């Protein structure tokens with residue numbers, strides 16, 4: 001008796017789907033496809049009836065042992081589960097009052113000068129206990145999961161002190177432990193200058209590189225390091241200091257770059273072989289070339305573009321021509337993108353940025369995974385984790401075209417159907 005038949009593996013067979021495998025620019029569509037997941041990993045994807053005999057045998061053996069699951073897709077669309085590669089999902093309170101003030105005529109700048117903006121979320125986040133922060137943040141992660149998201153990046157940056165940054169990152173990790181999804185954490189201690197460091201931004205950067213970063217890394221809370229490089233954030237030089245410190249700890253870097261002005265941040269992050277440069281409305285040709293050479297992903301955030309009523313578009317055509325991989329994410333945060341909806345961002349990417357539906361799909365699957373250091377992931381192909389979304393859709397472009405009804409039919413993580 002072989003080992004396999006003595007101990008049948010857990011198998012999931014998904015039949016009768018249109019598979020968008022994300023393995024090429026046309027999304028690698030396979031009509032009437034079958035997907036076979038064995039012990040949590042995709043063992044085979046291909047046309048119906050072409051499943052190799054040994055795998056069919058393994059499935060039948062597992063079925064006999066009650067360890068197999070067969071899903072009839074009824075012609076639905078199957079894709080890799082989605083990745084939201086840029087969020088600030090852990091925060092306390094909200095900024096609805098600020099939104100109201102803006103509609104009564106106050107500018108974002110005036111609100112910030114009166115101590116509002118990011119700093120108002122910092123106050124609320126500092127005041128919340130870890131438990132309370134979890135209680136407020138957890139439903140947002142659940143909402144994303146219910147839309148087919150199985151991998152979320154979560155940044156800190158509303159604590160801005162050692163204790164409060166660690167608190168935010170611990171909550172992010174806990175979300176990844178409680179839910180079956182994967183959470184990648186990013187330290188964004190250099191997000192804004194905390195009030196106690198007013199006028200002393202270099203000293204705050206000292207504090208970030210000497211205290212916050214090593215402590216957070218030591219606790220295993222940091223998968224990547226980010227900075228808000230902007231005239232209302234930190235300078236290029238200060239960003240470079242944070243990146244050098246990250247590099248010494250062998251941590252990958254990414255950057256909030258060129259959101260409101262051109263700071264030459266994209267070229268800087270690319271010089272560190274950074275995972276991604278994000279926002280990019282003011283990205284220059286020099287930045288594009290540097291990103292293309294380094295393989296740094298361009299993460300576009302149409303939710304912030306929309307909510308801040310921006311008019312300057314990121315240079316999509318030039319990014320496309322240079323072959324820079326483009327990802328799309330929610331930027332979920334209380335100030336510039338209070339929108340917890342990744343499929344809506346695909347619609348926004350198409351309607352505001354004129355990205356094609358194919359680009360939007362790659363942007364929330366394989367390119368998004370790459371922006372989190374999971375290169376070659378976010379595809380339906382042999383060897384990948386069985387993170388699969390089944391959609392009540394016939395064609396991939398339908399998700400970009402309409403919104404309002406959740407098209408997710410089922411989410412499988414490591415081949416197991418999950419629900420919340």
Ligand code: NIG
Nearest residue numbers: 118228256304333334335336
């Ligand atoms: O990604 N750009 C900086 N940070 C956030 C906004 C944070 C806030 O307003 O609370 C962003 O847009």
Ligand code: FE
Nearest residue numbers: 086088256331
């Ligand atoms: Fe952001």
